Amino acid sequence: MINNFINKGVLILFMSLTIVEVGAQELGKVWSNDVGVEERAIIESKGLAPVLARGIETPPPFTNLRAAAEWEEIEALTIAWEGFPCILKQIVSASISECRVIIFTENPNSTSNYLTGSSCGEGLNLDNVDIIEQDLNTIWIRDYGANTVYGSWNDDRILVDWMYNRPRPDDDVVPDALGEHLDIDVYTTTAEPYDLMNTGGNFMSDGFGTAFESELVHNENNGGSNWWTTFPNHTPTEIEGIFEAFMGIDTFITMPTLPYDGIHHIDMHMKLLNESTLMVSEYPEGVADGPQINANLDYVLSNYTTKWGTPFNIVRIPSPPELGFGYPNTGGWYETYSNAVFVNNKILLPTYYEQYDTTAIRIWEETMPGYEIVGIDCDDSGNEIISLSGAIHCITHSVAVADPLLISHLPLSDTENTTDAYVIDAYLSHRSGISEAKLYYTTSPTEPWTEVTMVESTDMNGEDFTAEIPAMPEGTDVFYYVSGEANSGKTGSRPMPAPLGWWKFHVGEITPDGIFELDPIVAGKFAEVYPNPASAITCVPVIMSESREVIVVLRDALGRTVEVIHEGLLPSGETKLFFNAASLPSGAYLLNIEVNNVNVAGKKVMVL
Known part of the structure; x- marks a missing residue:
């Protein structure tokens, strides 16, 4: 449907100067993720009137805040129709079977006609699409969009937005339009002492109070300035306090920025896949940002753990060189397979060219079984969005559901145990309470699954459940998943696509890693x-x-x-x-x- 909701009044309310309109519609071009020379010249020639206030500028009045993780169930995917219509149409096409798609656009009729027309694939049914008229500057909604936070752990859904680190006032108020459209309160870190500048491409949450960022968040909140603004002035401890007050983040992991990533967003080289797994880009030895990525990763592994106190599982995925131009250290584009987005049972993945795409798709499919991996070319002629320092994750955002059924489990590792049962512990939570939890297991995902009723753990808190898989002979692969039903009747599984998706462990000999041949004479x-x-x-x-x-x-x-x-x-x-x-x-x-x-x-x- 097309909703002619115009949010210009929000800007008028808080600005006394002329608003800069610097969007793709004005000059017939798309601005880079970073502010380039041409865009800066236009802004400086017209004068910039930043958004002075918006949303609710005090911490949410809740005592159990939780920032949603990206792999949780979402109600809507959001995009900004500001260039690259073919890529955006592919995103809409892949997503409408999984959730609502909310499109912000300056020309609703043109957007609707493109989606229903024959350009870039078949015409789409727009029953699950909301098209909202909204002034825009750029396509990069990940960076200026709002984040879903629950005020009461899995209830009282709100949106939290930060000061945008770009001089793009139309983009900056899109969260207000989203909140009004969905009737969700928007809390913003735009007023002292809670003023905080941050960007969505540089933020990842595990859904349980841990967040990852690059040190860009320190650099843009240290009281310094650049050509268009003065940064908020906070210590790292104060920054962490603001994240905790607005989003419930109590473990804040920051890493040095990378030499060749000009925007310093972590989504260009890593992705949190679940509470215990990090996917991290990999370069040939000594190439581009490879050495600093490796050092950052080792720093994280040496100083932080998962919410269970275990080491993070690491999946490495090769970053491709730009075809014909090489890696970023030789001037090539910053091509990456980590810049993907979860859309419930699907994962939308940027692709570039077959030589590297096939490996990347295989790694994603092996790491996330059951999810449908949808490749979208970000280096196709005329659609080279990666040349502007962004891909699929950068141009999408999401709104998590109002009533999540939260299921969390630390997957079992391979084991040599062939005599004792394998204990499966899981956490299930819903605002109405949990009526039942089930474990399903099999030795082949193509064979029938055995169902086991999970029982409450000894603390009897109604959220921790346990069950057992009987001991298996050596050489067995065991597949399993967890499902739950809330008192309200809502159901869910983890992994989300189960039974197509599952966790797996192997019963048999384990070969240890990291054995070093040492000279006994050398201390x-x-x-x-x-x-x-x-x-x-x-x-x-x-x-x-x-x-x-x-x-x-x-x-x-x-x-x-x-x-x-x-x-x-x-x-x-x-x-x-x-x-x-x-x-x-x-x-x-x-x-x-x-x-x-x-x-x-x-x-x-x-x-x-």
Whole structure:
């Protein structure tokens, strides 16, 4: 349907100056994710009147806030019709069977005609599409859209929006239009002392209080300024406090920005797939952002865990070079397969060319069985949206459902156990309470599933359930999923596409990873330090032949101690240590391992 809802009044209410209209419709072109030279020139020539206030500018009045994760059930997918209509039509086509699609556009009739016409595929049925007339600047709705938060854990749905880090006032008020359209309150971090600048492409939540960002969030809230604005002035601790007050985030993981990603959004190189799994881009050794990504990843793994206290499971996915132009360090586009979006039982994936697409699709399908992986070409002639530093995740956002049936489970790992039953623990929560929980398992997903009623755990809180899968012989693959029903009658499963989707573990011999062949004479040595040259978080792998008390120290070219990285016991095998080169002067540095005041190993590091 077409809803001629015009949100210009919101802007008029809070602006006393002329509004800058710098959208694709004005000049017949699409602006990059970042603000380029031409867009900046137009803004400066016309003058910028930023949005001074909007939404509810105080923390939500709830005591159990929870920011939804992207893999949770969504009511609507949102897009901004501002360029690349063929890509947007493919997104709509893939999504309308899974949820409502809400389209913001400056020309509803033109948008409707394109969707129902024969351009870029067959005409679409628009019964599950809302088209809203709205002034726009750009297509990048991920960055300026609002995020679903529940005030009461799985009830009292609200939207939370931040100060947008771009001078695009029409984009900046789209969350208000969305909130009015869906009758959802919008809370905004736009007024002191809660003023916070942030962008959706640089935010990922696990749905249980943990969030990931790059240090862009620190850089744009440190009281500094750029050509168009002065940033809010907060310490990292204050930033974390605002995220907790508005979104319930209590574990805030930040990583250094990457040298070749000009927008510094983590969705360009990683994606949180569930509460325990991170998909991370991978480059050939030493290429582009590969070394810094690896150092950041090791930093996260060494300092943070999942909500269960276990290490994150890591899935690496190769980033392709731009065809004919190479990787970003040689001028190629920042092509990535992490910039995908969940749409309930589907995952919309950016694709580029067959050589790398086939591998990426295979990795996604193996990692997320049961989900339909829908590839959308982001490097096709005339549709090279990746050239503007963004892909599918960047041009979509979502609104989670009002009554989520939350199911969470830490998948079982492979095991050598062939005698004891395998215990399945799951968390199920709904605003009406849980009436029943079921476990289903099989040794082949093409065979019948065995149903087991899960029972409440010993704490009897009505949300923690357990069941057992009987012991299996060696060589068995076990597939399983969890389903639940709320007292309201709502049902759900995890993984969401079950029984097409499932978790799997293998019963049999486990081959350990990470075995090092050590020279027993050498007390300790360095593996390759990365990234080297260094400019931010830097990983220093130390390999010990046996457990020893050691000092690992960083010295400058004159031999002066710059930082004692570690002092104390190191276990045998490899330990990853870290130092931050961001504040160090450029030049050569030396890492040393000292045992009993004797230098036993050294490694040169260059700081940019």
